[in-house]
Amino acid sequence: xxxxxxxxxxxxxxxxxxxxxxxxxxxxxxxxxxxxxxxxxxxxxxxxxxxxxxxxxxxxxxxxxxxxxxxxxxxxxxxxxxxxxxxxxxxxxxxxxxxxxxxxxxxxxxxxxxxxxx
Numbered sequence: 360x361x362x363x364x365x366x367x368x369x370x371x372x373x374x375x376x377x378x379x380x381x382x383x384x385x386x387x388x389x390x391x392x393x394x395x396x397x398x399x400x401x402x403x404x405x406x407x408x409x410x411x412x413x414x415x416x417x418x419x420x421x422x423x424x425x426x427x428x429x430x431x432x433x434x435x436x437x438x439x440x441x442x443x444x445x446x447x448x449x450x451x452x453x454x455x456x457x458x459x460x461x462x463x464x465x466x467x468x469x470x471x472x473x474x475x476x477x
Contacts, residue, residue, distance in 0.1 A: 360398065360399065360400065360401060360408050361396055361397070361398045361460065362396070362397055362398075362399075362407075362408045362409060362411075363394050363395060363396045363397070364394070364395050364411055364414045364415065364418070365392065365393070365394045365395075366392075366393045366394075366395070366418055366422055367390060367391060367392050367393070368390075368391050368393070368422050368425050368426035368427075369388060369389070369390050369391070369426060369427055370388060370389060370391060370425050370426065370427070370428055370429070370430050371386055371387065371388040371428075371429050371430065372386070372387070372388075372389075372429065372430035372431055372436075372439045373385055373386045373387065373431060374438060374439070374440060375431070375437070375438060376438050386429075389466050389467065391425075391444075391464060391465065391466060392463075392464070392465040392471075393418075393422075393448065393462060393463070393464050393465075394462065394463040394464075395414060395418060395452065395456070395459065395462055396459070396460050396461045396462065396463075397409050397414070397456055397458040397459055397460065398458050398460045399458040408458070409456070409458060414456070417452060417455045417456050418452060421448060421451045421452060424451075430444065433447075435447050441464055441466045441470070441471060441472045442472050442474075444464060444472075445462055445464045445472045445474040446474060448462060448464065449462055449474055449476055453476060459476070460475065460476075461473060461474060461475040461476070462474050
């Protein structure tokens with residue numbers, strides 16, 4: 360069974376490696392939407408795969424590092440594309456959530472990344 364929990368955060372960034380004149384080279388912000396997917400069997404007696412409250416406890420410190428911050432100032436995010444950010448988030452959460460199978464990170468309502476830890 361696969362469960363999921365959604366989160367959001369607001370961050371600013373710029374992409375230093377894109378060509379001069381590209382709009383993403385300038386500082387701008389996004390409201391990101393992050394969905395965490397975990398897989399497992401239903402545990403008894405609780406009747407759930409993972410407590411959603413436990414998922415929130417795992418993800419909250421990561422969100423707190425990103426929310427209302429300049430992503431470029433965070434170690435490992437000097438070139439914070441959605442792809443690089445999704446790997447960074449995965450690396451923070453996976454050790455604490457063995458059942459993690461994928462994350463979806465939306466940078467805009469129509470653009471995002473799905474990362475499965477490969």
